[in-house]
Amino acid sequence: MFDLIKARARHGYQAIPDPLTVSIHEKFPGRPDLSDKADLSELNILCPNSAFTDRGLDLGKCLFCGLCEREHPDWIQFNPDFKLAADSREKLIIAPGQTRMPEIAAIGNGVFKRSFAMRNVSAGGCNACELELGASTNVNFDILRYGVEIVASPRHADALILTGPISKHMAEALCDTWQAIPKPKFLILCGACAISGGIFAASSELDRGFLKHWQACLYIPGCPAHPLSIVHGIHQLMGAK
Amino acid sequence: MTRNPFSVQNPDQLEFLEFSERLSRLIAAGYSPLHYFGTPQGLLYSIMGKSGSLELLCSVFPTGGSYPAFSQKILAFTMFERLLYEEYGIKPEGHPWLKAVRKHLPGQDQHSDYEFLASESPALHEVGVGPVHAGVIEPGHFRFICKGEIVEHLEIQLGYQHRGVEELMLKGDITRKxxxxxxxxxxxxxxxxxxxxxxxxxxxxxxxxxxxxxxxxxxxxxxxxxxxxxxxxxxxxxxxxxxxxxxxxxxxxxxxxxxxxxxxxxxxxxxxxxxxxxxxxxxxxxxxxxxxxxxxxxxxxxxxxxxxxxxxxxxxxxxxxxxxxxxxxxxxxxxxxxxxxxxxxxxxxxxxxxxxxxxxxxxxxxxxxxxxxxxxxxxxxxxxxxxxxxxxxxxxxxxxxxxxxxxxxxxxxxxxxxxxxxxxxxxxxxxxxxxxxxxxDPSLMNWQALALVMRGTGISDFPICNKSFDLSYCGSDL
CATH class of the missing domain: 1.10.645.10 (Cytochrome-c3 Hydrogenase, chain B)
Structure with a gap:
């Protein structure tokens, strides 16, 4: 008993007081600053995942591996800004000179602002996004404080949060789970794999047909997505204050 | 060889019989397989290890597409021989259970064609869990055959995370992977x-x-x-x-x-x-x-x-x-x-x-x-x-x-x-x-441990047994 009290006392208070305004360690590679002088086609040749387009850097493909920054620090610098989520695929492309992500449109006219239930489906990923999604509920990040819950049954869910690039063998189970969620329902894509196939995009073992039928309302970049990016994105999506 | 990492150039390509005999000798000397696999070039490789020493053997595929399973001598070959059959259709005769690991067996079309081990006994019932689980975890299917609350048999069906990692390694520059x-x-x-x-x-x-x-x-x-x-x-x-x-x-x-x-x-x-x-x-x-x-x-x-x-x-x-x-x-x-x-x-x-x-x-x-x-x-x-x-x-x-x-x-x-x-x-x-x-990945072999320890254990102890091993689905499925 006294052992436990001692352990608890030493643990102290570890929750991040406000995960929306906290500053993260400067080493964290978040929103990139892309210089006007950057040669995007040269950066694209360098990029292991071909994440650069002629319009900028696609955060939906970016693995945040830092290779471009290490080779060309004058062209691109990653900031420790974890607010990376966007409400459309287009908005994930960071243009040269862009200094922040666009606002995220809230869903449901305020209905979800104090309560939002999500069902996770892991489909062919590497378990890093799953661990980070789990971590967003731990004592440090504590997404539950905003009324967000990760539920066991799709019947109890408002949204499906997908991690992984959707392997062929998970395509059916993903559809079944989605069908089991009552309307209105929302789709959230968490991590580079879910958004674009990520590092596995070229694999013949994927079946991303599900995403042709259903439109996501939130895209959370990262490889894996950081818990703070997840908390921020979902908080904005709910329209919480 | 004892160095780690190690490399060899052009190892001898043994006839399958000799390969099999040399493997048997290594097994008798206490070696166990770290890997055993086939390649698209029609060759078999086995890397055998015993605290500090490593042996690499190479052979052509056995003639006739089958051979007496090494798993009969040493169970450590079980998973590797299942993979070999799945990938190249080479049949290890006498293998304890030739079940697909990642995709499906030769002759089947897809992963979902698999028929689980079942029992007709009215005293037994089945419990199926997954591939989508209650928490934030990777997909896999567990099929329990239970007598009351006691698990008689657990079958673990994986492959849901298969996304072709080994093939992707071959696309593009290998030094940038x-x-x-x-x-x-x-x-x-x-x-x-x-x-x-x-x-x-x-x-x-x-x-x-x-x-x-x-x-x-x-x-x-x-x-x-x-x-x-x-x-x-x-x-x-x-x-x-x-x-x-x-x-x-x-x-x-x-x-x-x-x-x-x-x-x-x-x-x-x-x-x-x-x-x-x-x-x-x-x-x-x-x-x-x-x-x-x-x-x-x-x-x-x-x-x-x-x-x-x-x-x-x-x-x-x-x-x-x-x-x-x-x-x-x-x-x-x-x-x-x-x-x-x-x-x-x-x-x-x-x-x-x-x-x-x-x-x-x-x-x-x-x-x-x-x-x-x-x-x-x-x-x-x-x-x-x-x-x-x-x-x-x-x-x-x-x-x-x-x-x-x-x-x-x-x-x-x-x-x-x-x-x-x-x-x-x-x-x-x-x-x-x-x-x-x-x-x-170590999980490939270690999943067998979970199936084994569940026999005779109450089904309500499955979560802590599973967590105590904490194995990887994606590492095993590749």
């Missing part, structure tokens, strides 16, 4: 990426100098994941204090990785030729202080947890894995060590000649043993990191130039990840292009 190696199992990003980096360096004929930083990265990953498991085990027996304290401690440890390389999982830290981010003197000081604090807190939390009678009543004597089973199935890592098997790649196949490492073990083989061993190993790894911080030359040089992979070379690297023994192998062709790339 760090991100892919890190995504073999994201929770073992350092373990798999280290195996990949060592393999590429061996293929290119160089030796990187950043051993100290790499060891720190590997051991930090072990500490973090053991803490994650202790947290999850505490959660499964409703010991909420342990769940929260261990999870917070893990956060502290992985945030230390972030402070060095930018990733909580140590992604982007290592690269072939060295490391992308070395540890500065100031960072080393912060890391030392943080880890000393973590050490004290781990001891606090774990001593309180392992003295709690409600925790002990669930952990003790639950899910016992026998020493003999762990040895014969060729299991590795915590799974084997908690059943008294003295096996650890850091001891058996050390990456540098100076290191002397003695693994910790437990004997009971139950959930308690696996949980308690994680606690002891976390402390041991913290000590290793702290001693590396004391002795290492700070500021590693920039990554070495790799050059081109040598032609006609087979290389192999072995790393003790936090789950157990990781093996990566690859072969280059006459112009130095990679012909095949093979990966073994």
């Amino acid at each position: 760090c991100s892919l190696a890190e995504s073999i199992a994201g929770d073992t990003a350092i373990g798999h990426n280290l195996a990949y980096c060592l393999l590429i360096e061996e293929l290119c004929g160089i030796k990187a100098s950043a051993t100290g930083t790499r060891n720190i990265a590997l051991e930090l990953e072990r500490v973090a994941m053991h803490l994650a498991d202790l947290s999850a085990l505490a959660a499964d027996v409703a010991y909420i204090m342990g769940q929260n304290l261990f999870a917070a401690l893990r956060t502290t440890v992985i945030n230390s990785s972030l402070a060095i390389c930018g990733s909580r999982f140590g992604k982007r830290w290592l690269c072939p030729g060295g490391v992308n981010y070395s540890i500065s003197t100031a960072q080393a000081e912060v890391l030392r202080k943080t880890l000393q604090g973590v050490e004290t807190q781990i001891i606090d939390c774990a001593e309180a947890m392992f003295a709690n009678s409600s925790v002990l009543s669930r952990f003790d004597d639950t899910g016992k894995l026998k020493f003999e089973d762990a040895v014969s199935l060729g299991l590795t890592g915590i799974t084997a060590k908690a059943s008294g098997v003295m096996a650890d790649a850091r001891m058996d196949y050390p990456l540098d000649d100076e290191s002397i490492f003695i693994p910790l073990t437990e004997n009971a083989g139950d959930v308690y043993a696996r949980a308690h061993l994680r606690y002891k190993e976390a402390l041991q790894s913290l000590k290793l990191v702290l001693s590396e911080l004391d002795k290492r030359d700070l500021d590693d040089p920039l990554p070495q130039e790799l050059g081109k992979p040598r032609p006609d070379t087979i290389a192999c690297s072995i790393v003790e990840g936090w789950r157990g023994c990781i093996v990566h192998m690859a072969k280059t062709d006459a112009i130095g292009k990679v012909e095949w790339y093979k990966i073994v």
